[in-house]
Amino acid sequence: MDSKTMMKKLERIEDLPTLPTILFEVNRLLEDINTSAKKLSDTIKKDPSMVAKILKLVNSAFYGFRSRVSDISNAVVLLGFNTIRNAVISVSIIKAFSGKKELEGFDITEFWKHSIAVAVTSKRLAEKCRVEAPDSCFVAGLLHDIGKLVLSQYFQDLFTRVWITAQKENLTFYEAEKKEISVKHPMIGSFLAKKWQFPDHLVDAVKCHHAVLKSVSNYEMVLIVYGADIIVNHCAMEPEKLIDLSAVHPDAVEMLGSYMENTGEWYEKLKAEIESACGFFLKEEE
Ligand SMILES: [Fe+2]
Ligand SMILES: [Fe+2]
Incomplete structure (x- = not known):
């Protein structure tokens, strides 16, 4: 298969994994310098499974915070916008490709x-x-x-x-x-x-x-x-x-x-x- 045919096939694949809309919303918000921590956490709250996963991540040994973080607004303040965005991306990607x-x-x-x-x-x-x-x-x-x-x-x-x-x-x-x-x-x-x-x-x-x-x-x-x-x-x-x-x-x-x-x-x-x-x-x- 030559490169043209392969790229065409790639473009035409319809069931390429899709990422949750929340990820695109978070990306869009972070492009705006006026976005507040409240606005960001309110957006993430629209996707309860994402909230649960982010809180688990924040409380995991991986981030190693001493006290328990039980609220997404606190998580946003503690971790910062960029880390939250990257956590949302990481969780979304692995989920999109699981069960293959x-x-x-x-x-x-x-x-x-x-x-x-x-x-x-x-x-x-x-x-x-x-x-x-x-x-x-x-x-x-x-x-x-x-x-x-x-x-x-x-x-x-x-x-x-x-x-x-x-x-x-x-x-x-x-x-x-x-x-x-x-x-x-x-x-x-x-x-x-x-x-x-x-x-x-x-x-x-x-x-x-x-x-x-x-x-x-x-x-x-x-x-x-x-x-x-x-x-x-x-x-x-x-x-x-x-x-x-x-x-x-x-x-x-x-x-x-x-x-x-x-x-x-x-x-x-x-x-x-x-x-x-x-x-x-x-x-x-x-
Ligand atoms: Fe590689
Ligand atoms: Fe590699």
Whole structure:
């Protein structure tokens, strides 16, 4: 299937997961600098299941507040607008894609565990490098591989072909995609992020997570998600070895090199946080 046919098919898919309207309302409100905390919490209150989920998130070990937060208005004040928006996005995305079919070579729980690990790692790297909006880096990390999910659900033959090539030739999924298909998962994922009207920095971070491009809306975020993905994959596959920095983009080495060289020191400690985020986001809906 050539890239034109594939993009056309992608555009025509009618049952692509939809996100709750509340997410778009929250996004719209946050674009207006005059939006008040009350207005934001009133909007979220329109969706009781979202309120319940956000309160659970705020009270989970993941955020680690000492006292219990039982009211969404307090949660908005405590966490701030951006963190609330990112919590709404994270909850919505995982929900939109839950209950999907599994294919051989594709385990949805494993997929989300990897995405959550990249999300938590991106956030931590952003904090370490003092990059703006670590919470947005979390969401970018959570979304980065979403194209794989679309591929596995709507282009099953292509997905299986890529997976078989990866197995046979001992390649990564992305390397096998380069051999087998014209539109690869970063492009598919960024298409979806655009369709969902996500901000440009998220669309770009998804698009460039395997091949860094300078001409993007937030280059630092692109480098962070790209670096976090390398670290998470490396530590899952061969943690006893060092990351080969000669294979990493020089700008990412300059920004993140010291953390990539020393994953044992800080990444080991981060694992508990990754576990707790997985526990929260992957728990069955009650
Ligand atoms: Fe990827
Ligand atoms: Fe990844």
